[in-house]
Amino acid sequence: MSETPARSSAPDIGSMVVALIAVVGLVFGTVALASNDDGSSEGTAAGSGASVASLTEFAIAPGTLRVATGSELEVVNEGSVVHNLSVAGTETTTPDLQAGENGMLDTSALEIGSYRVICTIPGHESAGMEAVLEVSDGGAVSGSALEGAGEGSEQDWAALDAAMTESMLQFPAETEGTGNTPLEFETDADGTKVFDITAEITPWEVEPGKFVDAWTYNGQVPGPWIDVDLGDKVRVNVHNELPMGTDVHWHGVHTPNDQDGVAPYTQDLIEAGEDFTYEFVAEDAATGMYHAHHHGQMQVVNGMFGAFTIGDLPLPTGRTISGTAIPENVEISQEIPMVLNDAGVIGFSLNGKSFPATAPVAAKQGDYVMIHYYNEGLGSHPMHLHQFPQLVVAKDGIPLDEPYYADTINVAPGERYSVLVQLEDPGTWVWHCHILTHVERETGMFGMVTAFVVE
8 A cells, every 4th residue: 555545547537538428318217397488387276275385306396386475385295205395594494394294384474575495404405495485465376387298398398308418418527626535644753644634614516616615624525535554553633623613433443432533422522723633543444434423414414524444355356256256366446435425515416526527437448446335415325337236345344254246235324335346348337326316307417426437
């Protein structure tokens, strides 16, 4: 292992980007509801005269809701996960509604005008759950979200097709900032590897033109990749430039209790402007991660997570698994940490970026690559790689006695899966979460999609 961790020997992707055009039309089909000619739909009329808002994964329908002053808006969760409906910038909101539940949004505190309404469950707004609420001195407007979806609506469907194709042709798009960069270190006289990380709020370009205030380590999402050898003495100096306290938990990494990073149980909170040093020996091989534990629902989902690896995983070389012989001399050309997120200001993303800003992986035909999936989000993500079966060799950094092949790996929050993949066929091969609302919306492809480009 080199002094600066670097585990990639990928070919130059510049000469291979042209091949990405082949991805268009080969990924998914899209079904969406048409809108009226003005780009919005009108609210339905309930028996009480109030409009009805429908919440699903991930949309609010209709796109424009109209209510009279002093009235209530009926809200129905027709999705499969919890949602709510809130008027952005105000305290007007429904309770969180479980799947199948309904509630009422009291709009009596709102003056006549137009308001943006959203679902405030982390990640749902960025996935498309926003609409317009118009408050007037008239009554609710009748209609249906399906109006215009039949005969004579060809132009609406054509617009959806065009939006999808246009979004896909933007891939790969350049954005500012790169996450997972190997973290450099200094070595003390006693051999201790010394790392420095700063927790701070930093502008981060999630997708082209979309900047968010991310909570970061060293200004990047995911934070820098810390990679050490088995038996190394490790020291990590943490400087807190956040507006609140923090700590760092070493998830899946064996440490003494006083280094576990859970304030106030194992240490004092690292207050704003203060420093803290973690020291431990990398006693056990690990595919772990590090992240904030204090107010993790805010700090982690907004970007404060990173990969932490110790040593190398043993490979099932010389074995035959599901009829496939694994050679004795497997050489891994790239080791790829793939951090999944679905919440906070980052939203649905791979390694801190949303399609088309997700970076494709360039490789050569026959290469073996090692992928480490890390889920730092709030929901599970079935990760599907087209064409190439994934050999699961470890779960949470623990080598499996019986590795197995799968083309889709479901990664739950906090889990890590390590998979070995041989890229046998040239071309552009899509790689994505298979919950389709995590990768597509009416304006086109977004979120948890990228590709392998094999030459």
